[in-house]
Amino acid sequence: MATKANRKPPEEQNEAAQDLTILVIDTDAERAAILEQGLVEAGYPRVMTIRSFSRLASRIALLQPDLILIDLGNPDRDTLEGLYQVTQSLQRPIVVFVDQSDRNMIERAIEAGVSSYVVDGLRKERVRPIVEMAIARFNSFEKLRRQRDEAILALEDRKLIERAKGLLMKQRNLTEEQAYHAMRKAAMRENRKLAEIARILLTALQLDS
Amino acid sequence: MKRRRAGQLPVVRAGFIPLVDCAILVVAKELGFAAQQGIDLQLSREGAWAAIRDKVAHGVLDCAHMLAGMPLAMQLGVQGSSMTMVAPMALGQGGSAITLAPWLVAEMERLDAEAMQGPRAGRNRALAQVIAARRQQGEPQLRLASVHPFSTHHYALRHWLAEAGVDPDRDVDLLVVPPPRMVESLARAEIAGCCVGEPWNQWAVRCGVGELVVTRQEICPCGPEKVLGMRADWFAQAGELVQQLAAALVEAAQWADQEANRQQLLQLLSQESYLDTDAEIIAPVLQGEPFLQGNVTAHIADYQIFYRQQALLPTLKQGQWLLQQMRRWGQLNAAPSEALVQGEEKYSKNDHELLQAIYLTDYLPQLWLV
Numbered sequence: 274m275a276t277k278a279n280r281k282p283p284e285e286q287n288e289a290a291q292d293l294t295i296l297v298i299d300t301d302a303e304r305a306a307i308l309e310q311g312l313v314e315a316g317y318p319r320v321m322t323i324r325s326f327s328r329l330a331s332r333i334a335l336l337q338p339d340l341i342l343i344d345l346g347n348p349d350r351d352t353l354e355g356l357y358q359v360t361q362s363l364q365r366p367i368v369v370f371v372d373q374s375d376r377n378m379i380e381r382a383i384e385a386g387v388s389s390y391v392v393d394g395l396r397k398e399r400v401r402p403i404v405e406m407a408i409a410r411f412n413s414f415e416k417l418r419r420q421r422d423e424a425i426l427a428l429e430d431r432k433l434i435e436r437a438k439g440l441l442m443k444q445r446n447l448t449e450e451q452a453y454h455a456m457r458k459a460a461m462r463e464n465r466k467l468a469e470i471a472r473i474l475l476t477a478l479q480l481d482s
Numbered sequence: 483m484k485r486r487r488a489g490q491l492p493v494v495r496a497g498f499i500p501l502v503d504c505a506i507l508v509v510a511k512e513l514g515f516a517a518q519q520g521i522d523l524q525l526s527r528e529g530a531w532a533a534i535r536d537k538v539a540h541g542v543l544d545c546a547h548m549l550a551g552m553p554l555a556m557q558l559g560v561q562g563s564s565m566t567m568v569a570p571m572a573l574g575q576g577g578s579a580i581t582l583a584p585w586l587v588a589e590m591e592r593l594d595a596e597a598m599q600g601p602r603a604g605r606n607r608a609l610a611q612v613i614a615a616r617r618q619q620g621e622p623q624l625r626l627a628s629v630h631p632f633s634t635h636h637y638a639l640r641h642w643l644a645e646a647g648v649d650p651d652r653d654v655d656l657l658v659v660p661p662p663r664m665v666e667s668l669a670r671a672e673i674a675g676c677c678v679g680e681p682w683n684q685w686a687v688r689c690g691v692g693e694l695v696v697t698r699q700e701i702c703p704c705g706p707e708k709v710l711g712m713r714a715d716w717f718a719q720a721g722e723l724v725q726q727l728a729a730a731l732v733e734a735a736q737w738a739d740q741e742a743n744r745q746q747l748l749q750l751l752s753q754e755s756y757l758d759t760d761a762e763i764i765a766p767v768l769q770g771e772p773f774l775q776g777n778v779t780a781h782i783a784d785y786q787i788f789y790r791q792q793a794l795l796p797t798l799k800q801g802q803w804l805l806q807q808m809r810r811w812g813q814l815n816a817a818p819s820e821a822l823v824q825g826e827e828k829y830s831k832n833d834h835e836l837l838q839a840i841y842l843t844d845y846l847p848q849l850w851l852v
Contacts, residue, residue, distance in 0.1 A: 328672055330657045348660035350532035355631050355658025369536070 294319040296338035298329075298349055308342060330356050345369040430468035437471035440478045491522040494720075494727055496710075497534045497546035500527055500757045501661060502680040502767050503574045503708050504547050505747060506788055508756050509734035510727075519726040527755065530660060531630045538713060539565055544720070545727075547573055548711035550796070551632035551804045553840050556711075560632075560813060566714035570845040571728055572706035574735065575793040576699055577767055577786035578635055580642065581683045581692035582675035583668055584775070586612065586624070602696040606646035613653050627659040627667065627676040634698065634707050635677040637807040642701045650811075668692050679707065680767040680786065681759055688763065693775040697782055705800030706793060709841070725849055732851045735789035744768055794852060801837035802829055 295317055299305035305322045312320045321336060323329065329352050333341075343350055350369070434456070441452040460470045494516075498504040507525055510516045516523035526543060528534050535556060537543040553567035582590075590608035591598045593615060597607040613624060626643075628636035636658075640650040650656055659667050664682045667673045668691040676682075677698065686692030698707070710731065717724055737743055747768065748761040757764065766772045770785040787793045808814050846852045 326663055327670065345536060346529040346533045348529045348663060350530045351630050351660050352658045354532055355628075355656075 293317055293339045294321070294337070296320075296333070296336060296341045297322045298341060298343045298347065298353075300324055300326075300347070301344075326352070329353075340368060342368050430466075430471075433468050433471045433475070437474040437478070441474060444478055491517065491520055492723060493522045493524055494723060495524045495526060495542075495544045497526045497528045497537055497543040499529075499531065499534065499547060499661070501547075501682075502577050502751065502757070502764060502786055503788075504756065505738050505751055506573050506731050506734045507547060508750055509738050509747065510730040512750050513734065513737065515730040515733045515737070516727070519730040521723065521726050521730060523727070523730070531633075538711065541713075541716070544716055545710055545712035547708055549630055549633040550706055550709050550800060551634070551637075551808070552630075553709065553711040554801065554804055554837070555632040555808070555813075557836070557840055558808075558814065560808070567711060567840055568714045568717040568842060569709035569711050569796050569840055570717065570724060570842040571710050571731065571794050572796045573708040573710055573731075573794070574738075574786065574788040575706045575791065576697070576784060578638075578677065578679040578698040578707055579683045579694050579772070580639060580675060580677045580696050580698070580701075581668070581686045582609075582695050583671070583673075583691065584693055586674050587693045587695065587775070589615075601700075603642075603700045605695055606642045606648070609643070610646035610648050613648055617653070623653065623655045624674045625655040625657060625672065627657050627664065627673045627678075629661055629664075629678055630658060631813065632804075632808070634704055634804075635679065637804070637811075638698045638701045638704065639677040640807070640811060642696070665689055665691060680772075681757060681763045684763050684766060684773055685759075687773040687775060690776070694772060697772075697785065699784075702803075704803050705797055706795075709796055714839075728846060728849060729851060732789070732794060732846065735794055738788040739790055792852065794846060795843060796841035797843055798834070798837055798841060801841045802833070805833060805837065 295312055297305050297308050297312075297320060299308065299322070302324055305324060309320045309322050321338065323332060326349050329349055333353070333356060341353065343353065437456065438449065438452045441447060441455065442449060445452070447455065456467060456470050456474065460467045463470065496507055498507050507523070511523045511525055526537075528537070528546075531549060531552065534543070534546045534548060535552060538546050538548075539556070548569070550569075550572070553569045556565050557567045558564065586609075587598075589612045590605065593611040594608035597604050597611075616622075616624065626639060628639050630636060636656075639656070643650045643654065648654060657673070659673060659676065661678050661682050664673075664676050664678050665685045668676065668686050669689065675692070675695075676686075683692070683694050687694055698704075710728075712724075738747055744765075748764055751757050751764055752759050752761040766779060767786050770782050771779045772782060772785055773779050784791065
């Protein structure tokens with residue numbers, strides 16, 4: 274288990290966290306890792322992660338977590354509900370986290386109190402910090418992912434522009450600067466991104482050839 | 483509907499799970515029936531019934547393709563806070579079955595060939611033989627899956643087992659597996675069988691990991707699998723909008739039932755944004771010629787219907803059956819009584835009023851829509 278990075282007084286930590294086993298179910302390995310790390314840092318050292326759905330029910334029965342964290346849209350939620358519906362003795366609180374597109378929803382849910390998301394068995398004040406932590410972590414993960422996606426997109430755009438420029442130079446006999454200038458002008462005139470102009474050009478020029 | 487701007491149609495956000503019986507919603511949107519009725523129908527594909535429930539409960543979705551028992555379970559607050567729900571119409575009937583692993587079917591044939599040659603619904607006797615033999619030999623319990631605790635699939639499976647003297651809580655290991663994971667679970671031998679909606683039975687048969695043993699309708703005539711569920715406050719507030727939506731869905735259902743439109747329906751459903759599957763997997767379902775094992779098909783009339791035989795009408799009889807199942811199997815935190823197990827439960831006035839308020843059997847007829 275990773276070292277505890279939290280600085281709470283030990284007795285508080287004991288009361289709130291040390292005795293709780295938290296299970297994170299997420300097929301997204303990166304997100305699961307971020308959640309797990311966040312929970313450990315927040316003083317919940319007993320965190321486990323399940324990434325595949327295989328034999329989910331028996332694995333949960335074996336692990337006996339006190340609390341489960343899972344993405345709202347994860348199909349495994351139905352399996353969990355089946356598990357807890359049929360065997361009442363296994364009931365565990367389930368906390369769901371939600372992706373960016375449903376943010377309003379979880380905010381409303383939290384305003385309304387976490388209780389609707391939590392099965393009986395654990396005091397709300399102990400669940401709340403975990404939920405809040407999960408959401409905070411989730412948001413920072415989303416931000417990271419967005420930044421990464423943007424970076425990938427920018428790279429792809431650059432490749433596209435380079436290819437269009439090359440094709441333009443060859444077919445219209447232009448210098449690199451002339452080709453780039455022509456594309457910039459088109460982009461400004463059409464009020465479009467340079468990458469979009471490049472994509473249109475590539476389609477058109479490849480049709481010609 | 484809140485985001486109405488000048489010149490734009492009011493938006494209705496509906497959730498669905500990628501199964502053949504989401505067809506009516508897809509048709510209403512894609513063929514313009516919704517737009518003709520003055521609605522911008524926005525469909526949202528969801529990964530779990532739990533997500534459908536939560537999103538409808540918190541107003542992220544206005545309404546959704548729901549398992550018939552879901553509105554009742556939501557209203558009873560079985561899984562959290564109670565919420566007043568309405569199901570003004572159903573979304574078709576059929577298209578679900580019990581599929582068992584080929585090795586299990588072979589065992590059933592070995593132990594009770596007679597039951598296997600009789601009507602499909604009677605094959606539970608053979609299954610009971612296998613279960614008894616396994617118990618005698620100290621082998622692990624069979625694991626069987628359905629799709630949700632409040633689904634007709636779950637209740638039908640339990641009913642079928644119990645009818646042959648198998649106690650679903652003690653003699654087998656019942657669990658929930660989401661439909662898209664059913665075939666893989668069968669392939670990995672994590673389950674020995676399941677009761678699931680199409681196209682997943684067809685996938686299992688075509689992949690050689692399952693045999694369709696009996697359809698859900700053959701086990702019990704318990705009405706539509708799915709309904710259009712919504713919160714009662716949204717229903718009241720949306721008023722005419724729900725009528726427009728219902729009209730569009732009725733037209734879509736009539737269209738979807740016509741043989742002449744089958745190819746187009748297959749094309750629509752197989753698209754990436756809907757079922758994301760091969761049209762040829764869905765085709766036998768719509769034709770009523772599903773594959774049972776290998777290349778063997780059977781003619782099962784009305785295997786999946788959308789409009790005919792009042793497939794759009796929720797009934798009180800079905801509501802009563804669902805409530806009875808919930809009680810019988812201890813889902814309402816009450817010990818199942820002997821009367822319930824025998825199916826002789828007295829149906830109280832409260833029950834009647836509760837069901838009448840949820841399953842609006844008169845909604846479509848009053849609008850002269852069916």
